[in-house]
Amino acid sequence: MENVVIIGTGCAGLTAAIYTARANLKPLVLTGIMPGGLLTTTSIVENFPGFPEGIDGYELMTRMQAQAEKFGAQVRFATVESVSFDSGLIQLSVDGEPVQTKTLIVSSGAGHKHLNVPGENELEKKGVTYCATCDGALPMFRNQPVVVVGGGDSACEEANYLTRFASVVYLVHRRDSLRASKIMADRLLANPKVQPIWDSAVTEITDIAADKVTGVKLKNLKTGSESTLACSGVFAAIGHVPNTALFKGHLDLHGNGYFKPSGFVSTRVPGVFVAGDCVDSVYRQAITAAGMGCAAAIEAERYLASLEG
Ligand code: NAP
Numbered sequence: 001m002e003n004v005v006i007i008g009t010g011c012a013g014l015t016a017a018i019y020t021a022r023a024n025l026k027p028l029v030l031t032g033i034m035p036g037g038l039l040t041t042t043s044i045v046e047n048f049p050g051f052p053e054g055i056d057g058y059e060l061m062t063r064m065q066a067q068a069e070k071f072g073a074q075v076r077f078a079t080v081e082s083v084s085f086d087s088g089l090i091q092l093s094v095d096g097e098p099v100q101t102k103t104l105i106v107s108s109g110a111g112h113k114h115l116n117v118p119g120e121n122e123l124e125k126k127g128v129t130y131c132a133t134c135d136g137a138l139p140m141f142r143n144q145p146v147v148v149v150g151g152g153d154s155a156c157e158e159a160n161y162l163t164r165f166a167s168v169v170y171l172v173h174r175r176d177s178l179r180a181s182k183i184m185a186d187r188l189l190a191n192p193k194v195q196p197i198w199d200s201a202v203t204e205i206t207d208i209a210a211d212k213v214t215g216v217k218l219k220n221l222k223t224g225s226e227s228t229l230a231c232s233g234v235f236a237a238i239g240h241v242p243n244t245a246l247f248k249g250h251l252d253l254h255g256n257g258y259f260k261p262s263g264f265v266s267t268r269v270p271g272v273f274v275a276g277d278c279v280d281s282v283y284r285q286a287i288t289a290a291g292m293g294c295a296a297a298i299e300a301e302r303y304l305a306s307l308e309g
Contacts, residue, residue, distance in 0.1 A: 002028050002101035004300055005092065006073075007080055008243075010037025011286045012107035012276025014064035015293030016300075020105075021071035023301050028101070029068065029075045030094060032243075036061035037109045038277070039286055045134060048286050057134070060286075085250055085269045102307065103271045103300040106251075106259070107293055108243040110277040110284070115149060115236050119205030119213075127213025127233045128205060132158035133285070136165050136235075140212075143167045144232035147216055149202055151175060155237035156184040162235065163193040170229060171196045174221060197229075205234050242278045256281060265296040273299050 004020045004027040006013045013029060020027040039045065039057040046054040055063075065075055082093045083104075092099045112130035114120060120128055129135040132148070136158075146166040148159040151173035159169045171188070176198040178185040188194055197218065203226070204217040215230040242258045244251075251267050251274070252260040258281045259274040261267055267274055275292035277284055 002026075002099065003304060004028070004103050004105065004297075005030065005090075005099060005101040006105045006107060008032055008037065008107035008109050008276070008278075009035050009061070009065060009075065010039060010107060010109045010276055011061075011064070011289040012109075012293035012296070013037070013105070014061065014068050015290040016105045016107060016275060016297040017068035017073040017075070017293075018064070018071065019294055019297030020300060021068050021073040023297075024072070025301065025304065027068075027073050027105075028099070029073050030078045030080055031075065032079050032108065034109075035077060036065070038111070044138070045286065046137065047133065080246060083246060083250055085272065088270070090269070090271055103273070103303055105293070105296045105300055106247065106272065106274045106278065107276040107289070107296070108246070108278045110240040110242040110258075112236065113239045113241055115202060115205075115238065117202055117204055119208055120234075120236075122208045123205055123211075123213050123234075126211060128236070129233065130236050132161045132235050132237075135233075136162045141165050141233045145170065145230060146233035146235060147172055147202070147229065147231045148235045148237055149173075150237035150239070151178045151180065152237070152239065153180045153184050154239070156180040156188040158235050158237045159194055160184075160188055160191060163191055166193070166233070169194045170231065172200050172202055172216070172218065173198060174201050175199060199223075202234065240277070240281070240284070242281070244278050254281075265292055265299055271300075271303050 003025040006029045009031045017029045044054040078095045084091045145168045147170045162169045199222045202216045207214040259279045265273045273296040275296040276289035
């Protein structure tokens with residue numbers, strides 16, 4: 001029987017691992033298929049406190065894992081296949097093996113929704129990105145035209161942010177009105193460096209042969225007309241997909257698939273806590289995920305103490 005099992009090794013999971021390991025709970029940390037989480041797909045992280053010179057996303061996660069292991073966390077490259085919370089027991093199937101634990105911290109993260117167009121996968125990190133806050137200030141986008149895809153708050157926020165660096169920000173949206181909140185939409189449309197392109201979809205990102213983004217092919221969804229647009233970057237901001245499918249029917253979820261905690265990180269199952277991007281559909285920052293991981297670890301410690309007391 002484990003004291004603490006942590007699912008996921010993004011900022012939330014590894015922070016929870018550091019805290020529970022320092023509390024001598026010897027957490028078992030399961031990486032899933034993407035050790036280090038989404039941050040490992042980012043180049044330089046410039047907004048994580050403590051690194052004025054910035055830090056490579058992969059390095060940041062590697063350091064967090066080393067810090068957790070230094071205090072006794074056991075990190076295992078393994079995937080959880082099923083969970084059961086019946087009869088007050090927390091049971092998992094991990095790569096075919098049964099694992100039972102007194103507490104569980106689910107920090108399974110979220111994935112960026114993809115455009116699913118030619119060129120997108122091939123040019124990821126070469127101009128295609130899903131995070132303006134992470135990548136917008138990179139030299140390749142400075143004083144260059146960039147495209148943001150989407151019409152929600154994320155797209156508006158990303159487009160506004162990118163106007164600090166880019167020469168012009170084209171906002172490509174599939175309809176002729178924004179889904180974003182009025183304040184975000186108004187701010188965006190008032191920004192002289194933003195040029196909306198309505199009723200349009202990106203159908204291809206070029207140029208794979210050049211090994212960098214040089215432009216996009218667009219289709220007007222009302223008229224069917226096709227065009228090309230030169231740009232150095234494509235920022236897809238069309239939403240996220242939380243990694244919560246495994247927990248459907250076991251824990252409460254919002255309609256958009258994110259966990260619905262009771263309180264900050266607790267769930268309706270005693271001893272089961274949730275943290276990070278699988279819970280937070282609003283901020284989605286490394287530091288906020290780390291904060292939730294810390295809170296989940298402290299709650300798990302308190303829960304374990306209550307079992308003994
Ligand atoms: P969202 O609200 O779901 O918006 C996604 C946008 O992408 C929509 O405009 C949607 O178009 C478009 N889209 C979806 N799939 C697409 C596809 N395959 N191709 C092209 N376009 C596609 O997601 P979000 O903007 O990430 O926001 C998520 C939540 O976080 C929201 O509740 C939002 O309010 C919140 N948030 C808040 C802030 C803030 O307050 N500062 C910032 C960011 C996010 P349609 O409009 O046609 O559906």
